[in-house]
Amino acid sequence: MSTLTLDVREVSKRFGDGETAVKAVDSVSLAVEPGEVVLIMGPSGSGKTTLLSMMGALLRPTGGTIHLDGTEISALTEGRLPDIRLRQFGFIFQDFNLLSALSVLENVAIVAELAGAGSRVARDKAAALLTELGLGERLDFLPEKLSGGEKQRVAIARALINDPALILADEPTANLDSKIGHEIMRLLRGIAKERGRSVVIVSHDQRIRDIADRVLWLEDGAFRDVVTMATDPVCEMAVERERAVRAERDGETYFFCSRGCRDEFLGGTLPDDSRHPRSEIAVR
Amino acid sequence: MSAEGLLARRSLTRNRVRFAVSVGGVALALSLTLALDAIYAGVANQLTTYVDRAGADVWVGQAGVRNLHMVASWLPASVVEGVRAVPGVADATPILYSTDTISAGNERAVAYVVGLPADATMGGPWDVVEGSARVGRGEIIVDQGFARTAGVSIGDTVTALGRQARIVGLSQGTASLVNSVAFVSFDDFQAMRGGAPVVSFVLVKVAPAASSQAVAAAIGSEVPGVTAQTRSDFSTQERRLVMDMSADVISIINAVGFVVGLAVVALTVYVATLARRREYGVLKALGARNGVLYRVVLAQSFLSVAAGFLVGLAFTGLLAFVVARAGLNLELSISAASLIKVGLFSAVIAGLASILPIRQVSSVDPAVVFRRGAAA
Ligand SMILES: Nc1ncnc2c1ncn2[C@@H]1O[C@H](COP(=O)(O)OP(=O)(O)O)[C@@H](O)[C@H]1O
Numbered sequence: 186m187s188t189l190t191l192d193v194r195e196v197s198k199r200f201g202d203g204e205t206a207v208k209a210v211d212s213v214s215l216a217v218e219p220g221e222v223v224l225i226m227g228p229s230g231s232g233k234t235t236l237l238s239m240m241g242a243l244l245r246p247t248g249g250t251i252h253l254d255g256t257e258i259s260a261l262t263e264g265r266l267p268d269i270r271l272r273q274f275g276f277i278f279q280d281f282n283l284l285s286a287l288s289v290l291e292n293v294a295i296v297a298e299l300a301g302a303g304s305r306v307a308r309d310k311a312a313a314l315l316t317e318l319g320l321g322e323r324l325d326f327l328p329e330k331l332s333g334g335e336k337q338r339v340a341i342a343r344a345l346i347n348d349p350a351l352i353l354a355d356e357p358t359a360n361l362d363s364k365i366g367h368e369i370m371r372l373l374r375g376i377a378k379e380r381g382r383s384v385v386i387v388s389h390d391q392r393i394r395d396i397a398d399r400v401l402w403l404e405d406g407a408f409r410d411v412v413t414m415a416t417d418p419v420c421e422m423a424v425e426r427e428r429a430v431r432a433e434r435d436g437e438t439y440f441f442c443s444r445g446c447r448d449e450f451l452g453g454t455l456p457d458d459s460r461h462p463r464s465e466i467a468v469r
Numbered sequence: 470m471s472a473e474g475l476l477a478r479r480s481l482t483r484n485r486v487r488f489a490v491s492v493g494g495v496a497l498a499l500s501l502t503l504a505l506d507a508i509y510a511g512v513a514n515q516l517t518t519y520v521d522r523a524g525a526d527v528w529v530g531q532a533g534v535r536n537l538h539m540v541a542s543w544l545p546a547s548v549v550e551g552v553r554a555v556p557g558v559a560d561a562t563p564i565l566y567s568t569d570t571i572s573a574g575n576e577r578a579v580a581y582v583v584g585l586p587a588d589a590t591m592g593g594p595w596d597v598v599e600g601s602a603r604v605g606r607g608e609i610i611v612d613q614g615f616a617r618t619a620g621v622s623i624g625d626t627v628t629a630l631g632r633q634a635r636i637v638g639l640s641q642g643t644a645s646l647v648n649s650v651a652f653v654s655f656d657d658f659q660a661m662r663g664g665a666p667v668v669s670f671v672l673v674k675v676a677p678a679a680s681s682q683a684v685a686a687a688i689g690s691e692v693p694g695v696t697a698q699t700r701s702d703f704s705t706q707e708r709r710l711v712m713d714m715s716a717d718v719i720s721i722i723n724a725v726g727f728v729v730g731l732a733v734v735a736l737t738v739y740v741a742t743l744a745r746r747r748e749y750g751v752l753k754a755l756g757a758r759n760g761v762l763y764r765v766v767l768a769q770s771f772l773s774v775a776a777g778f779l780v781g782l783a784f785t786g787l788l789a790f791v792v793a794r795a796g797l798n799l800e801l802s803i804s805a806a807s808l809i810k811v812g813l814f815s816a817v818i819a820g821l822a823s824i825l826p827i828r829q830v831s832s833v834d835p836a837v838v839f840r841r842g843a844a845a
């Protein structure tokens with residue numbers, strides 16, 4: 186069991202200089218506790234991948250700090266990063282990124298070997314892990330012979346082989362159909378809960394929210410509060426529930442943009458289509 | 470096997486065509502050098518056969534004469550007694566020698582013509598397959614290969630040193646790519662030279678207790694106007710002459726082989742690295758150090774070159790076997806020196822071929838793993 190905490194403080198990333206500079210991540214803070222599953226959502230281009238790359242020591246922030254259990258990994262020299270990546274992080278990618286020339290077993294064992302395990306030990310450990318993940322029959326297959334779900338399970342085994350504190354996954358279900366995608370998400374949740382790993386998942390897939398302990402919404406490089414939206418039944422404007430004028434009728438709660446609309450609603454009759462679906466969208 | 474070795478081996482063998490091109494190219498390039506070396510070594514062996522097999526421990530020639538090929542050596546006949554008088558000399562036989570042509574019908578061939586005294590104990594043919602090993606006046610012993618090509622046999626006549634001579638014996642092992650050795654009587658040879666009392670070389674056998682080196686030195690200092698050398702020195706001089714004559718050709722072929730081998734390996738390893746650029750990025754993201762990845766590239770180069778070297782060696786060996794069977798006056802001899810040279814070549818090729826791919830790998834950004842692209 187790991188007790189490592191990842192602590193991201195005021196982290197920013199700017200690509201390029203001057204006129205053409207892009208601020209991909211803008212002063213983001215976040216702490217991830219052991220055993221926690223954090224889901225970072227947001228539209229395409231909002232900076233999710235950039236943030237995850239910085240959390241995994243693959244990319245240096247242009248501002249702010251990232252600490253892993255007290256060590257400021259964002260300040261480490263290039264030479265010390267491979268060891269951190271190898272032992273503290275497990276990565277899972279949308280494209281699986283398995284090594285095409287190696288068998289399933291070798292893909293997983295080699296990461297243990299890179300961390301110093303002997304060939305025999307590495308292979309035994311990889312075989313055990315893969316078997317646990319239901320790939321016992323596929324050990325000698327080449328990645329090209331596997332289905333998408335199988336490839337992602339190999340990638341998960343590879344991410345776990347060195348017992349890392351954190352699993353970082355970027356759009357892990359984007360190339361999978363929704364049933365397999367859900368299986369993979371449940372697997373990741375299981376890993377967090379049973380093995381005490383922290384799991385950070387980046388996705389824009391709404392269907393996987395239910396496995397997360399915490400959902401964060403990233404937009405234009407910064408976290409926004411997740412607010413619940415409703416539609417004013419009178420003027421049909423989108424309103425934030427938390428700030429709206431509300432009223433009860435027949436055991437239902439309604440949200441309005443103004444007292445005027447509420448009064449009109451309470452005074453008149455309920456239209457047939459008054460039960461507008463509530464949508465959850467993010468606003469500033 | 471190490472992680473590096475595994476990655477290198479897999480990335481070579483999973484693309485068989487590229488590996489075959491790589492190994493084949495290196496094999497071809499290296500066997501160019503190996504085969505040429507072997508041919509020259511073979512030719513040198515043949516050219517020194519007479520010196521090596523004549524039976525003399527020390528060769529005494531005109532002052533300054535250090536080898537046999539294309540030289541003229543004339544000594545007064547009186548030196549023979551002078552040589553015999555030197556302590557440590559057990560036996561001495563004078564011979565006359567000239568590079569000439571022998572002809573039979575339309576067939577003409579270059580030959581070392583040797584004039585042998587009737588009582589010669591050295592300098593004669595060492596492997597007579599048919600007829601006599603002794604030549605009298607008007608007689609000649611020729612190489613059996615020459616006889617076959619010229620269509621003559623025992624009893625037929627050939628022309629040597631401008632005179633007719635009757636074949637009395639056929640010898641073996643007395644031909645090279647360039648020439649053969651023919652034996653005539655000393656008296657005939659002397660007569661053809663106008664009867665002057667001269668000899669070309671005095672072949673010396675040293676006493677059992679004496680050293681060739683010491684006897685050669687003693688002859689050199691006690692007999693005026695001669696150069697005396699041990700058989701091995703004389704043979705080495707002869708060999709060096711061949712190698713000097715062929716040095717330019719060998720250098721050119723070596724350079725061609727080196728450049729072709731380098732180009733093939735460099736290109737195939739570079740292409741292989743480029744094709745797996747993303748996977749090198751994945752390995753970096755997973756925590757592989759640059760050094761590990763450099764070793765993967767180096768191992769690929771070295772494995773390709775080593776396989777190419779072995780295939781090239783096998784090919785040259787096969788060529789030597791085929792040539793030996795083909796009945797050509799040609800022999801291929803693969804020497805240790807040549808193997809070491811080509812081995813060093815190979816190592817340098819593998820090292821140089823890795824430079825560009827290593828630069829490629831070092832510049833790969835591990836963050837590529839999150840960019841979309843074709844991957845397994
Ligand atoms: N290496 C880079 N160089 C320049 N701009 C980049 C780079 N990586 C990402 N960006 C930009 O940063 C922004 C956020 O990108 P990204 O983190 O990939 O978003 P997401 O993963 O949420 O789709 C985008 O505008 C993108 O174009």
Ligand SMILES: [Mg+2]
Nearest residue numbers: 233234235355
């Ligand atoms: Mg992304």
